Amino acid sequence: GQNIDQPTEMTATEGAIVQINCTYQTSGFNGLFWYQQHAGEAPTFLSYNVLDGLEEKGRFSSFLSRSKGYSYLLLKELQMKDSASYLCAAMNQAGTALIFGKGTTLSVSS
Amino acid sequence: DTAVSQTPKYLVTQMGNDKSIKCEQNLGHDTMYWYKQDSKKFLKIMFSYNNKELIINETVPNRFSPKSPDKAHLNLHINSLELGDSAVYFCASSPTGGYQETQYFGPGTRLLVL
Numbered sequence: 001g002q003n004i005d006q007p008t009e010m011t012a013t014e015g016a017i018v019q020i021n022c023t024y025q026t027s028g029f030n031g032l033f034w035y036q037q038h039a040g041e042a043p044t045f046l047s048y049n050v051l052d053g054l055e056e057k058g059r060f061s062s063f064l065s066r067s068k069g070y071s072y073l074l075l076k077e078l079q080m081k082d083s084a085s086y087l088c089a090a091m092n093q094a095g096t097a098l099i100f101g102k103g104t105t106l107s108v109s110s
Numbered sequence: 111d112t113a114v115s116q117t118p119k120y121l122v123t124q125m126g127n128d129k130s131i132k133c134e135q136n137l138g139h140d141t142m143y144w145y146k147q148d149s150k151k152f153l154k155i156m157f158s159y160n161n162k163e164l165i166i167n168e169t170v171p172n173r174f175s176p177k178s179p180d181k182a183h184l185n186l187h188i189n190s191l192e193l194g195d196s197a198v199y200f201c202a203s204s205p206t207g208g209y210q211e212t213q214y215f216g217p218g219t220r221l222l223v224l
Contacts, residue, residue: 030209042114042200042215043153050210085151095209097143097155097166105151 002026004101006088011107012078020073020104022088030091033098034062034073037085046073046086075106083108113137114216116201122222123191131186131219133201139214141165141207142184144176147198147218159184160207191223 003025012018024032031050035043049055049064049071061074073086085103092099114135123129135142143166144156158166162178173189184201201216 033212037151042217044215045212048210048212087153091209092155096207097158097168098213099155100153102150102152 002090002092002099004088004090004099006086006101006104008102009105009107011109014078014080014108014110016078017074017076018078018106020075020086020088020106022071022073022101024069024071024088024090024101026069026090026093026099028093028095029066030093030095032062032064032071033089033091034071035087035089035100037087037103039084043087078108080108080110082106114201114203114214116199116216116219118219119217120220120222122224124224125191125193127191128187128189129191129221130188131199131201131221133184133186133216135182135201135203135214135216137203137205137214139203139205140181141204142178142181143202143204143213144184144186145200145202145215147200149197153200157184157186158207165207193223196221196223 006022034046037043047062054063059076087103088101089098141160147153157176159178175187178184198218202213204211204213
């Protein structure tokens with residue numbers, strides 16, 4: 001089976017750094033995704049990790065540890081527009097569909 | 111030049127009715143998906159099609175019937191709508207359905223069953 005856990009809510013202030021954690025248990029592993037979803041909008045792709053380590057992309061970085069079944073999304077220099085839900089997702093065993101966690105709603109205040 | 115489009119954006123209907131949601135992608139992708147996002151924002155896969163063929167059919171009531179007339183379109187027909195069907199339905203596509211591929215989501219259809 002597959003299980004993906006992430007915190008429900010987080011808050012932070014503008015300019016700060018926030019780390020959103022995700023733990024997963026999967027039968028087989030085909031990579032881990034992070035998507036961003038603003039309220040009332042569609043999810044959009046942020047990052048994909050299949051190997052251990054940190055992938056940096058501008059203000060956003062994503063980390064993966066396959067042995068620990070653990071990933072995090074790191075957001076630096078937070079801006080108000082970063083207020084959104086952040087969805088951790090892993091491919092199912094067959095590699096044919098994304099299994100999403102319940103999302104972490106991040107609120108950034110000034 | 112919308113990549114993945116869905117119609118309608120909002121759908122309000124009565125219990126027991128039958129309704130359809132349409133999805134089109136102009137990305138030239140082979141694989142399309144339907145997801146349901148409930149009131150708690152939990153996004154769950156319903157169906158996946160690759161080149162008009164059904165790949166995934168998760169545990170979804172058979173009142174839901176997807177149809178793919180060509181690889182650029184994946185429509186969702188729902189019979190005998192129930193209150194619990196109220197949700198946001200997202201269509202998505204990916205190039206070939208490969209496990210490492212980004213999925214591109216449509217804007218969603220907000221369905222409210224009264």
